[in-house]
Amino acid sequence: MKKRRGFRQPKPVSRTRGQGKTGQGAGQVARTCAREKGMSPAQENAGLSPDLQENVEYLKEKIGRSDDVVFREYTLELPDPVAIVVVFVDGLASKEIINEYILQSLTFKGELKSEWTRDKKNLVRHIKDKVLNINEVRVLSSLDELITPILSGEAAILFDGYEEALVCNTRGWAYRSIDEPETEAVIRGPRVGFTETLRFNTAQVRRWIRDPDLRVKVVRVGRRTKSDVALVYLESVANPQVVEEVERRLGKIDIDGVMESSILQEMIEDRKLSLFPTIQSTERADRVVAAVLEGKVGIITDNTPFALIVPVTFWEFYYAAEDYYHRWPMAFLLRLVRFSSFFFSLYLPSLYVALSFYNPELIPFPLAVQLAGSREGVPFPLFLEVLLMELAIEIIREASARLPGPLGQTIGIVGGFILGDAAVRAGLISPLTTVVVALTAICSFTSPNFGVAISIRILRFPLVIVALVGGLYGLALATFALLVYTAGIRSFGVPFLSPFVPLQPEDIKDSLGRVPFWAMLNRPRSYKPLDTKRQKTKARHWWERLLGR
Amino acid sequence: MSKTTMFLSSRQIILLILGLSIGGGNLLLPGRVARVFGTGGWILVLAAGLIFIFAAWICACLGRIFPGETVVEFSRRLLGRPLGFLTGLVVVLFFLLYIPVEIRILQELVNISILRRAPSWFVSSTFFLVLAYATATDFETLAQVNEVLIEITLIVGLMVTLFGWRFFDPSHLQPVFSVEEMNLAKFWEEAGMILGFTGYPLLLLVFPFVRRHRSLPRAAVFAVTLVVLTYAFFTITTLGVFGWNEVAGQAWPGLELAKAVNFEVVILERLDMILIVSWLGAIFTTCFLAYHFAVSGLSRLFNLRSHSPLVWGLAPVIYYLSTILTNYFAWNKWLSYLSVLAVFVGVVLPVFLLFVAGLRRWLGSSGDTGED
Structure with missing residues (x-):
């Protein structure tokens, strides 16, 4: 019964505080997930006693010392009135459900009386089966088992004279509606993101x-x-x-x-x-x-x-959801752009330092002249210039991230534009360095995943120092070390650099670029899926299309 | 979740052999053969290659006879404890002594090209540090890193060689046989070239990790053939571009070729740097594979559990050995002696072991023929 209840009210609702209609929707959807598990068996299982007061005392001792736990005492109008207590957490449980579907149902039920006169013993079961019109109701007979459901927003009903209690799903708290995630926006594609529930x-x-x-x-x-x-x-x-x-x-x-x-x-x-x-x-x-x-x-x-x-795998941090929603030539290009900017964001500053320090002969002559000219009068050595600029960029980035929206943009403009321009004009840094550092920063923003962008950022600083000490040779060595390091990483048994290290030729179709969907017949083998076939029918190759077969 | 045992596919074995074979010495190879054999140097490469292809096949056949064992174990069973131990030690020694000289070659390569005037201790010690770090990781990672680096090296090397054909002059290769007689003293001087072929002895230590022993001989023969053909192609190109006389006078014909074929691209003025950097990768793979096999052989020899402490333990020894080889003459002599060892490990030993195994099986009665 519980499984069939789906996501009934998909209408988008803006942030709701309090217990509106929408709160009830949450209550219905957000069912108790841990129901199957119940409480951990390690806890002592104090059984319910027939004495209601004793049970209530126990619960009050356990959870009642908080002011948000409500004990609603009530009496069932029966020939012999039965005292009941409804326990719930204010704010987590939907008051509406408790009022309308628990208290009201229990109040005006004529057949309850006849049932009670017929079979007193099965009153609780009867209430569960025939009286309460709530989607999920369970019968529990242990006091401790009640506590977690109550704390997750369910309402417990205790009956005087019965060793059983009912737990009703009354979850309904304030929640955020589904909207598009800001960090992973797409031009084309579904505009839904996860929420907190x-x-x-x-x-x-x-x-x-x-x-x-x-x-x-x-x-x-x-x-x-x-x-x-x-x-x-x-x-x-x-x-x-x-x-x-x-x-x-x-x-x-x-x-x-x-x-x-x-x-x-x-x-x-x-x-x-x-x-x-x-x-x-x-x-x-x-x-x-x-x-x-x-x-x-x-x-x-x-x-x-x-x-x-x-x-x-490592490369997947550079895949965006959109890569699969655009047509493949676009997606292919986007991937290539992203991966080349990954390379630049990692190596550009250090290559700049290495080349101008040790191997200026590698830089084409006009460029070298330009470089030397632009550095004239700059008081800092090149590597210091690069490191300082990188640091400045990091500070600007962090400052603009911490400030609220419009102010953050201001910091970006002041920091990046005005400060950079002024520093170049004042002759503190060379224009070329500014270009290199700014380009690196922009490249690093293309990464769709924040986490890996940070790793690359962290790596950039040691690489500049390595380039300063060892030039191209140092960079090559650092790259080898990095390669050995990353190749040794496993993500749940899958090599981090696959499909390139180790080579999985089939998976390369969807890596640095993305081929059309009809050409991706198999699921990525790197993850060793049980069922490797993505498309059962054999898609036609381009040469087959060309030949008209 | 991490796998405890890994298996090598045929492709990986081929790339391992390539990784160990292609190293620093290859940039010197055309000069060496030109000095020994003149214009017909490439024939020398092919002829020598044939021998090594055959030897590699024999090596791989040993793997079919003794699956699941390395040379350390099966030589003990074939030759008895002391002699078997000695055999294992010689194999380990071959790999171990390979490293210092490769480090020296790398240091010289770096010092003449991308990092001039850098103190040699700086270059060799930093490289050695990265090398030891790499070797201390597991074999699976090493094999995978080797794949990437050696593929890049091969592609870059082949591209440089192909570009060289713009300047190719067939008349440089004539007459085909220009040398009256082989000068053995000269050959001894240039014997280091043999090491470029002898990557396949690593087979002796990987039998337990091979998934399909049946395809092992084919993989080994393919790998060495690929090595030989690449070298021959490279030698022909270099000889054809410069002429043997000029090549014989060059210390680093490979570099000269890269410089010669250079054309200016927008961002980099000199393309030969790409060759050098990728060749650093080739030397790196040669070194860490040699280092790994030396260490894993040693740990098998002495029944040690983990090999990474051994890597760091051996580090000072290897580094000290590399500091002995202060100049070209020193390390060239080292290479010559090492090539004797290479011939022993790569040709004599497999043939001998196969012979003994065959003999034992032929005698039969002892029962302990290694076929299990």
């Missing part, structure tokens, strides 16, 4: 993939936050070893709270000290769906719109 997010994935093999497995992480973490994958496609490994690593986490998926990300990475992120994070539902279709595992965490995707 887990159930909305898993429902979004389901809306895309109507496959019975789609699995949504919920794990609970965090001793105190008890956050729900959902693994989303296609059972007949995803590599079972990866799924198992994800579950194992999530299970090993013993932390008091999970604020955001980044905490999980750091706890389950293959290399704990890795410079590069080895798990992808995204706010876009379509990216998770695409990843799941490729045989990867999506990890959606409650209370954050950022989902994680594992395994991932």
Whole structure:
């Protein structure tokens, strides 16, 4: 019954505070994910006693000392009046549901009386089955089992004289509506992103993939936050070893709270000290769906719109969702642009330093003259100039990120434009250095993933120093070391640099460029999916089209 | 989740052999053969190549007979404990002694091209540091890094060679046989060229990691053939562009060729830098493969568990050895002696081991023929 309830009210609602109609929608959708698991068996299982007062005392002792927990006492109008107490958390549980569907239902039910006279013992079951018109109601008989549902927004009904209690899904809190993620905007493509409510997010994935093999497995992480973490994958496609490994690593986490998926990300990475992120994070539902279709595992965490995707290769941090929505020539070009700007953002400043320090003979003569001319009168040595400028760019970037919207842009203009221009005019830095550093900064902004951009930024500084010390030779050595380092990284067993290291010729179709969809017959082999075929029919090759076969 | 055992595909084995074969010495090769054999140097390359192709085939056949064992183990079983131990030690020594001289070649290459006037200790020590760091990682990573670097090197090298054909003059190759008789003393001086062919002895140490032993001989023969053909092509081009007389006088004919074919592109004035940088990669692969096999052979010889402490343990020794070779004459002599070792490890030893294995099987009765 619970599974059938879907995402009923897809109408977009702007930020809601309080308990409006929309809050109720959230309550219906955001079901208890951990229901299947119940409470951890380690906790003592105090059974319900027939004495209502005793039960209430116990619950008040456990959770009642907070002012947001409400104990609503009520009496069922029966020949022998039965006292009941409804326990819920104000703000998490929808007052509307409690008023209309619990209290009202219990008030005016004539048949309750006849039932009560007929069978007193089964009153609770009867209320569950015939009286309450709420989508999810469970009968529990342990006091401790009640606590987590109450704290996640459900309402518990305790009855005087019965050793059973009802837990009703009344979840309904303020939530944010679905809108386009700002960090991963697209020109063409679906404009939906994840929100902070887990159930909305898993429902979004389901809306895309109507496959019975789609699995949504919920794990609970965090001793105190008890956050729900959902693994989303296609059972007949995803590599079972990866799924198992994800579950194992999530299970090993013993932390008091999970604020955001980044905490999980750091706890389950293959290399704990890795410079590069080895798990992808995204706010876009379509990216998770695409990843799941490729045989990867999506990890959606409650209370954050950022989902994680594992395994991932290095190159994928430079793929944008849009690459798959534009036609392939455009996508191919975009990829090439992005990867060349990755190269520039990593190497441009250090190459500039290395060439002008050690091998000016490599620079074409007119350019070399220009370079020497522009540096005339500049008081700093070149490497210091580059390092200072890089540092300045970082500071401007950070300052504009911290300031609220319009002010941030001002900082960008003042910092980048005015300061740069003034510094060049004052003869503090050479124009060419400004060009190099600014170009590097712009290149680094093309990375669709923030995490890997930071890694590249961090690497740029040591590379400038290496170039200063060892010139091109130093850069070559640093590149070898970097290559060995990154090639050794695994993301849930998948080599980080694949499909290039090790070579997977089939997967290169979708790497530095993207070929048309009809040419990508197989899923990426790097992830070792169970089902490698993406298209069953053999697509025609271009030469076959040419020959008209 | 990380795999405990890795398996090498045929492609990886081919690239491993290429990675170990193609190193610093190749840039010197045309000069060496020109000095020994004049205009017909490329024939010398082909002829020598044939021998090594055959030897590589024999090496790979040993792998079919002893799958799952390295030379350290099966030579012990074939020749008895002390002699087998000695054989293993010689193989390890070959790889170990290869590294210092490659470091020297690299240092000289760097000092004459991209980092002039840099102190030699700086170049060799920084390279060695990166080398030791690389070798300390696992073999799987090394094999993968080797793939990339050697592919880049091959492509760049072939491109340079192909561009060289713009200046190719067939008359430079005539007469085909210009040398009256082989001067053995001269050959001894230039014997280092043999090392360019002997990447395949690494097979002796990778048998346990090979997935399909059946295709091993084919892969080995293919790899060495590729090496030989590349060298021959390179030698013909260099001789054809410069003429043997000029090549014989050059220390680094490979570099000269790159400089000669150079054409100006918009961003870089000299394209030969690309060749040099990619060749640094080739030397890097040669070194870390040699280092890895030396260390893994040693750890097998002494039954050690992990090899990365051994890498750092051997580092001072290798670095010290590299400092001994202060100039061209010193390291050239080292190369000559090393090539004797290479011939022993690469040709004599496999033939001998195969012979002993065959003999044992023929005698049969002892039962311990290694076929298990």
